Amino acid sequence: MKWLQIHITVDQAQVDYTETLLSSMGAVSVTLDDAENQELLEPLPGETPLWNKVIVTGIYAQEDGEEIDVAALETFIQAQLPGAPLRSELIEDQEWERTWMDAYEPIQIAEKYWIVPEWMEAPEPDAVNIKLDPGLAFGTGNHASTFLCLQWLGKTDVKDKVVIDYGCGSGILGVAALLLGAKKVYATDIDPQAVHATKQNAELNGVLENLYVGLPEEFNEAFKGQQADILIANILAGPLMELAPEFAALVKSEGEFALAGVIEEQVADVSSIYSKYFDILEVEHREEHWCRISGKRQKH
Incomplete structure (x- = not known):
């Protein structure tokens, strides 16, 4: 044909x-x-x-x-x-499924830290390998903002910490946090497909037991009365600015945070709002325009 x-x-x-x-x-x-x-x-x-x-x-x-x-x-x-x-x-x-799959390759985030499509062998079996089905929802590691968040998680002490993945998409960030040693991840997204994808990718990586994921109203109920050690949000500047007070309430005193989905021209506005609640310690760039803002919750 x-x-x-x-x-x-x-x-x-x-x-x-x-x-x-x-x-x-x-x-x-x-x-x-x-x-x-x-x-x-x-x-x-x-x-x-x-x-x-x-x-x-x-x-x-x-x-x-x-x-x-x-x-x-x-x-x-x-x-x-x-x-x-x-x-x-x-x-x-042609074999369309095979052609689609061939477009993906393992991505190295840092030393001993990879994203590996689920059908491929890990280049370093003894590394932290995040197995991923790239077709489920946003977040494959190819986009600069996702890569920046993964990079930040790799150099952040997440061991035995409670982590929030806000706007989880495929669940790649929450899964990465658990593979890096987090005690518990609470993930949320406004898209039911993202909730499904996050569960599926967590199961694929053997970390579903320590991950909660739900729509925002479900997340709010599940996380009520708690505070996280770490919050990571890879969405867009507008929602990030609107959510600043809510994020401040979700993070412990001196807890860490990282925000992505922000372009260079938006960094000043986002940082200005977050500086009311957080100390901004670093702004990292990738691929010219994309930025990650990170820091710590102010003492309270």
């Missing part, structure tokens, strides 16, 4: 219509991609941010002996989306 791909470049406002159009014409899959190399901030769990210009791609099965009339298909699409750049291509059949 061969596959026909139709690529159409449209404005953000036309994306929903284009997706619907391609699906209604029999596309077995519709995907979106950036048309202009536009940077996007890391999304909150459950969000799907879009670029200003988007390449919408429809994939059609080209059965042997039942060829698609590509010219007629293109003519119809162009009539519905006049002026939208369009191109098509035929691609040979």
Whole structure:
């Protein structure tokens, strides 16, 4: 079998219509991609941010002996989306799952500290190896903000500590904390899929027994009356600033914290709000714009 791909470049406002159009014409899959190399901030769990210009791609099965009339298909699409750049291509059949899996490789965070896709062998079996299914939710270690948080955990004394992973995504940070010796991790996310992914990845790494994960209202109930030794939050600057008083209440006197999902231009604003409750000790950069802010809870 061969596959026909139709690529159409449209404005953000036309994306929903284009997706619907391609699906209604029999596309077995519709995907979106950036048309202009536009940077996007890391999304909150459950969000799907879009670029200003988007390449919408429809994939059609080209059965042997039942060829698609590509010219007629293109003519119809162009009539519905006049002026939208369009191109098509035929691609040979391949093992799609294997192709997706081949895009991932083990990531070294530090000495004896790795992220390893669950289907691969660990490069160093005796290291701290976080096994991960990258397809479940946000947080694979490839993104700069996730890497910065993992790096910070690796150089922070988490042994026998209670850790909060706020905005847990795939659960990679909470799992890492437990593999590094944390006593208990309380994780939370606004996306039910992230809650499921965190449980699954914790089980994959053999640490589910020491991890609690739930939606924010469930987390608040489970953690009521407690304070953590360490809080780590990899979300976005806006929610981080709103959550500063809540985070302050969740962390023990002189407890440690790390915040990520912040770009360089936002560091001053985030630090200004957090400095009311926390001593800012370090701002670390990665890949030019992404930053991690860390420090300690002020004595109280």
